[in-house]
Amino acid sequence: MRRLPTGRRVPSGETGARFPNFDALDQVDAWDPATAATVVGRLARQPDLRFFTPAEEATAGALLDRLLAQDGPPGEPKVPVLQMVDARLAEAQTDGWRYHDMPEDGDAWRATLAALDRDAADEYEADSFADLTCDRQKRLVRAVQDLHGKPWHGLPAAHVWSLWTRYACTAFYARPYAWNEIGFPGPAYPRGYARLGIGLREPFEEADADPTADPADRKGTG
Amino acid sequence: MSGPVRSRLREAAGTLCLTASPQRAIRERNASAWLLPEDGARFDHRLVEGMRRFDDTDEVDLVVVGCGAGGATLTQRMAHAGWSVVCLEAGPFWDPDTHWVSDEAGSHHLYWTEPRVISGTDPVPMGSNNSGRGVGGSTVHFAGFVPRFHPSDFSTFTDDGVGADWPIRYEDLRPSYERIEQELPVAGQYWPWGDPHPYPYAPHPVGGNGEILLRGAAALGIRARVGPVAITNGRFGNRPHCIYRGFCLQGCKVNAKASTLITHVPDALAHGAEIRTQAMAVAVETDAEGRRAIGVRYLRNGREHLQRARTVAVAGYSVETPRLLLNSANRRFPDGLCNDHDQVGRYLMVQGAPQTAGRFEEEIRAYKAPPPEVTSEDFYETDPTNGFKRGYAIQTVSPLPITWAEHVAAQGHWGHDLRRYMQDYIHWATLGALCELLPQPGNRVTLSDEKDRHGLPVADFSYSQCDNDRAVIRAARATMERILRAAGATEVITIERYAHLVGGCRMAAGPEQGVVDADLRTFAVPNLLITDGSVLPTQGSANPALTIMAVVDRAARRLADGARSGLRSPYERSLP
Numbered sequence: 001m002r003r004l005p006t007g008r009r010v011p012s013g014e015t016g017a018r019f020p021n022f023d024a025l026d027q028v029d030a031w032d033p034a035t036a037a038t039v040v041g042r043l044a045r046q047p048d049l050r051f052f053t054p055a056e057e058a059t060a061g062a063l064l065d066r067l068l069a070q071d072g073p074p075g076e077p078k079v080p081v082l083q084m085v086d087a088r089l090a091e092a093q094t095d096g097w098r099y100h101d102m103p104e105d106g107d108a109w110r111a112t113l114a115a116l117d118r119d120a121a122d123e124y125e126a127d128s129f130a131d132l133t134c135d136r137q138k139r140l141v142r143a144v145q146d147l148h149g150k151p152w153h154g155l156p157a158a159h160v161w162s163l164w165t166r167y168a169c170t171a172f173y174a175r176p177y178a179w180n181e182i183g184f185p186g187p188a189y190p191r192g193y194a195r196l197g198i199g200l201r202e203p204f205e206e207a208d209a210d211p212t213a214d215p216a217d218r219k220g221t222g
Numbered sequence: 223m224s225g226p227v228r229s230r231l232r233e234a235a236g237t238l239c240l241t242a243s244p245q246r247a248i249r250e251r252n253a254s255a256w257l258l259p260e261d262g263a264r265f266d267h268r269l270v271e272g273m274r275r276f277d278d279t280d281e282v283d284l285v286v287v288g289c290g291a292g293g294a295t296l297t298q299r300m301a302h303a304g305w306s307v308v309c310l311e312a313g314p315f316w317d318p319d320t321h322w323v324s325d326e327a328g329s330h331h332l333y334w335t336e337p338r339v340i341s342g343t344d345p346v347p348m349g350s351n352n353s354g355r356g357v358g359g360s361t362v363h364f365a366g367f368v369p370r371f372h373p374s375d376f377s378t379f380t381d382d383g384v385g386a387d388w389p390i391r392y393e394d395l396r397p398s399y400e401r402i403e404q405e406l407p408v409a410g411q412y413w414p415w416g417d418p419h420p421y422p423y424a425p426h427p428v429g430g431n432g433e434i435l436l437r438g439a440a441a442l443g444i445r446a447r448v449g450p451v452a453i454t455n456g457r458f459g460n461r462p463h464c465i466y467r468g469f470c471l472q473g474c475k476v477n478a479k480a481s482t483l484i485t486h487v488p489d490a491l492a493h494g495a496e497i498r499t500q501a502m503a504v505a506v507e508t509d510a511e512g513r514r515a516i517g518v519r520y521l522r523n524g525r526e527h528l529q530r531a532r533t534v535a536v537a538g539y540s541v542e543t544p545r546l547l548l549n550s551a552n553r554r555f556p557d558g559l560c561n562d563h564d565q566v567g568r569y570l571m572v573q574g575a576p577q578t579a580g581r582f583e584e585e586i587r588a589y590k591a592p593p594p595e596v597t598s599e600d601f602y603e604t605d606p607t608n609g610f611k612r613g614y615a616i617q618t619v620s621p622l623p624i625t626w627a628e629h630v631a632a633q634g635h636w637g638h639d640l641r642r643y644m645q646d647y648i649h650w651a652t653l654g655a656l657c658e659l660l661p662q663p664g665n666r667v668t669l670s671d672e673k674d675r676h677g678l679p680v681a682d683f684s685y686s687q688c689d690n691d692r693a694v695i696r697a698a699r700a701t702m703e704r705i706l707r708a709a710g711a712t713e714v715i716t717i718e719r720y721a722h723l724v725g726g727c728r729m730a731a732g733p734e735q736g737v738v739d740a741d742l743r744t745f746a747v748p749n750l751l752i753t754d755g756s757v758l759p760t761q762g763s764a765n766p767a768l769t770i771m772a773v774v775d776r777a778a779r780r781l782a783d784g785a786r787s788g789l790r791s792p793y794e795r796s797l798p
Contacts (some may be wrong), residue, residue, distance in 0.1 A: 016393055018646075031324065032319075032323075032324065034321075034323050035324040035328070038323045039325055039328070043325075066357070066636075066637060067631075067636050067637060068636075068640070069638040093330065095347070096333060096334055096335035096337070096353060097338045097343070097347055098340070099345055100339050101337075165628065166628055168631075169624060169627035169640075170327060170633050172627070173624045174326065174624060179623065181641070181644070182468070182623060182645050184622075184623050184647060184648070186360050187324035187325055187469075188469065191465070191467075191473045192465025192467045192476075193466045194466075195430040196428065196430070197427075197429060198433050200587075201587070205307070211585070214646070214712065215639070215643045
């Protein structure tokens, strides 16, 4: 198969310092057809937004970029998490449950995005959360996180946090871009793995270029 | 000969006897593994195309609701015994080749994702680790980890004053455990805990995550063993060897990991059972007086049908089974079918499943090999020196990137911090505990005001922990942190979560304490059975699938043995 024009690195944010030459898509020929169609199809153009209103689009886009640190310069390519979340909500593809003190996921997203805009107006007299600087957006997001179980605009902050991060992580880490950043080879059928055990690598797995880099003690820094 | 040498010889002899025994008896009992294709395809579509099809007006011997661990096992057993069986399944008939992918996000459709409400002080998220859909049910995406319950699990109330006593003993289930372990089949080291026993297949090779648990446990003098997993190690019928690709929880495209789709459904179809998919059960119908079940009403292709049957078995698992009974209220049972004593939906249990991950400078690459591979049950039983009753087991778990990211985010990491943690993915080894949480009447399923797309009230699952629960979880967490530190971890993080479901329609000695008797017949309606995990009165610290299949195997034998004696009420049988 011709090499897919995906690039090796996760666009924006991080630099791909740990696995600089690794690309999970190099192995696409070794994947079964059903899996390859699913993963490669995910790289295709995303559907147009159907769920979010323009005001929600602006706020959701900014919120998701902060949660996932997709804060490269304007115009730099990035994982289209906003489009992926919008598609999921439009199709009501939930995890199959909701907290009794939260609305169904779609309504919960609308309510919490509006609440972020209210916080932006109250704290900084802005029309939209999206109009704030990155630092101010992060401050408002952190304020929600710091509430833990306490209510935030009538909803339990911990359940709001769970909703946001579940949707954000599920979209972002579904993409080969993100796998490349973390050294995960993705699909493994029908090939499988032959080298099991600590420190063992398949020929197509790449060693971590900086194995001593420990992310500890940076919690909650955004 | 010294004691340890003698016991090792006994273990070796038991293992040899089992691994070298001919498979003829297994094949005669259940030929599923031999009915799978030999040409590399994962399911023989001719079995479905040529499937016997009944008419709604045919009064079949048995209609089963749900084709998961319990429902598929019962369907196979009764079809094999010559009964005419229709199994109604809400989801699709999976084709592993085309419907399943070796990808995390692409496997969302394997879970039961219709709406449910969760409440209580410690609400339990549903979905990927506890609710299946389609033929095979949650065995399609279970990890295949199949330890037995311990003998002590059957008498926790008598022994410790907590939980409940089962109306059967461990010894009643032992032959069923042995049969199911052979049919899955199970690979693992000789098991030293509970009722010590060998497994029919040798343990699988261990991945990086498993090596960490073995290393840490050895340093602390904690016993750990490899297995038991329901994953072929060597050939079994036409089931191939595992390829260690790590996507066990996304449906096994290899046919190496057991799911009832490949372990029981092929033989059921070959013996004339019909598995009617995309059929959503609406209610169990009874005669006008509510004395006996006459069939199951269900929705299919937008139309409502009634499949008539002489016997009905409900196997929708711990949330959908109570929901179906509550939704089946009628004049005789105004509060829900079989709910005379307000037992339906109660004593629902989950296991506390904290996950502790440790950071190692070495590359662990936990995504290779079966996610749960190595375990210790040294802390399973009540220890009088602890401040709590019952205990926990420790296993390896190996979250794939999305699951791992959700866990890291749940710990409060986001933005650049989250991305940095995630880049460190291959350096983390993760252990998970299964903590026995006690059955409580208030942990239950009720009907919510919300309705699903069929117009049926959805389940509200309320869950709250008690003090003993919290103490067990704390202890498990401390032990996992100790093991990882002993293995050389430079940092450990723990996240709180739950795993598995059992209870909700428990078996008991009488109708005031539960919904079904030891043979899984409901006390209220003698020709209605419940044959899934909801009948378990306690849950131990073991993954429940094997025990669910074992209690159904036992009930199926009792049902088949009693077939010629006609309809019997449990009340009559208990008379001298």
